[in-house]
Amino acid sequence: MGLLDKLSGLLGLKKKEIHVLCLGLDNSGKTTIINKLKPSNAQTQDIVPTIGFSIEKFKTSSLSFTVFDMSGQGRYRNLWEHYYKEGQAIIFVIDSSDRLRMVVAKEELDILLNHPDIKHRRIPILFFANKMDLRDAVTSVKVSQLLSLENIKDKPWHICASDAIKGEGLQEGVDWLQDQIQAVKT
């Protein structure tokens, strides 16, 4: 890294670009979370189910994130794997109140973890146990239990309970992600 680059990095003029995949079942709150992470003047008010995918950008103190916000609907889930190669981090969103589809979330996660483009990489995974404000929601501990997250041994992962509508829990998760990426790079 040149001196100039370092300098501009410190000044926040040119930040490091990171590609993140945002995955999870439909209606889990992926778009709502990404929207909340954008600067308030860039946020949209009405969020509709994503068709295919959409590309969103937001910045943290030292990184510039490019997020592939994938659609979680069953018929679009086979698109996910085409972006695994480019992804440098994964945000996996779970609707903590959808008890019935927890098995489906687990199934999709297992397919993801066993994909050749993911399996042998130390790619950080951030889980959001979203919609924790709802009455039916289970705790993030219960979510990690239901998804058997303890079996992920070769990748750094972290789970945060979140409420994407109020924006609670999001910052904690993104901070963790930023630390992980910087730990790898330096």
Place this chain on the structure above:
Amino acid sequence: MASGSGDSAGGRGESTEVNSKWLDAHYDPMANIHTFSACLALADLHGDGEYKLVVGDLGPNGRQPRLKVLKGPSVLTESPLPALPSAAAAFLMEPHEPRTPALALASGPCVYVYKNLRPYFKFSLPPLPPNPLEQDLWNQAKEDRIDPLTLKEMLEGIREKAEVPLSSQSLRFLHLELGEMEAFVAQHKTQPIRRQTVITTMTILKKNLADEDAVSCLVLGTENRELLVLDPEAFTVLTKMNLPSVPVFLEASGQFDVEFWLTAACRDGNIYILRRDCKRPKYCIELSAQPVGLVRIHKTLVVGSTQDMLHSFTHKGKKLWTVPMPAPILTMSLLEQRSRGLQAVMAGLANGEMRIYRDKALLNIIRTPDAVTSLCFGRYGREDNTLIMTTRGGGLVIKILKRTAVFGEGAGEAGPPPAQALRLNVPRKTRLYVDQTLREREAGTAMHRAFQMDLYLLRLRAARAYVQALESSLNPVSATLREPLKLHAVVQGLGPTFKLTLHLQNTSAVRPAMGLLVSCLYNESLYALPRAFFKVPMLVPGLSYPLETFVECLSDKGISDVIKVLVLREGQSAPLLSAHINMPVSEGLVAA
């Protein structure tokens, strides 16, 4: 034996668990849901994209009927019903927004319609005219001209004979004990008697559009052997059709205003198919047993019967196939996987299996902890391919079909063997073949007779030869009951000296054989036997006695002959049995 096979079945179910096509979303053995497939419906009742499950619950032992609405794994609302439910359905009442479906629940003589889960309308079947004789009796009771006992006797007489059945009031009266009658008459005599039938089955039929979410009419089947089609908004009777028997399962296709078919499986074991503009059934399919389930896939019908069979018919009643089931069928339903265009039949069996068939081919077996009594497949919550099953013990099982799951034919056990699909290379019909066939067709009887006659002659000759052999004791097994014996001879050696061993066995169960003799008859110029006649020791039952003798061949010409061995009884000239021994050629002499 039964438990053994049960264990192995369980083992097989577990071993396939890893690559199962289903995800286990929920299982609650104590869900306390007691119902059958007709009383289950899935619908987006609140218009929020979260599909709910409607259950017309009979309650444990068929008491406490309730309407339950489930969201995910838990009950959202619950309310008591005045009578046992017979069917539940979700349907769109009007074409305007918001297009949230209404819920219809048939129970007793009424259909309760709910919108947004709030009671909206109650439809009652029109009353039927009461039996005039019965009416007359109750009028007399009203004026106290008849005492309760006579009333009971007269009513019983009507019940036995009359065409028009009694009203529920009279039927209840006939159930009462002597002491209760008076009070009942006093209480009910002023009320007019009303006869009402009940709804046995219900389904929905599109009104005038073929769209997935088109406005639909309710179609009711009644105990009075009628089918009624109701207007979706006004709930007036649009049309009425008569059936020869009471419908128990009902399927509808088409559109009411254009052309439609109604298929009713009835209690007389027949399936009637009705069309628009005909008040009577157009086709009739006769099952040899009672129907236990009816599923329509496009233009084919699949019916389950009490003979543990699945039958398939075209919508014109032509039989397509039959598949036997390993256990009685308890319930049936349709599985429709839209994303892959799959339509299949699900059948819950008494042995705890849930089988899925596409046509005759078994696609999948799900083993459940308890026999499944109701089945429903469709969008539930936000998942398209959800399977809901309730069990005999009141349990609730929810499974989700994996996104990656593909039902391959032959994945199951049975189904037609692959060889059945091979085309045989059938040779062309020759002239000779055609002539022969014609001849066979014309002279079939004569040919059969000639064949039969030859067959009888053959049997006769065989029988005669057998009798002759028995009479001359020419066979090595004696058939006389008093002396059951078996003889078996072995010749050993290359020659010129052979060893002849006769194995003699007494085959009777207990009696020893005594005083037997063996004599050998042979050509004396060819053979020499040092012992051609000897006594047999006492034969203990069951043991085989080897009797040995040497045979010397005298000829050096390489010829051989037969030696006859006779087993005789002392003092009798006819042999008990005999054996012909074909002697081998003496090789020793030929070589020398």
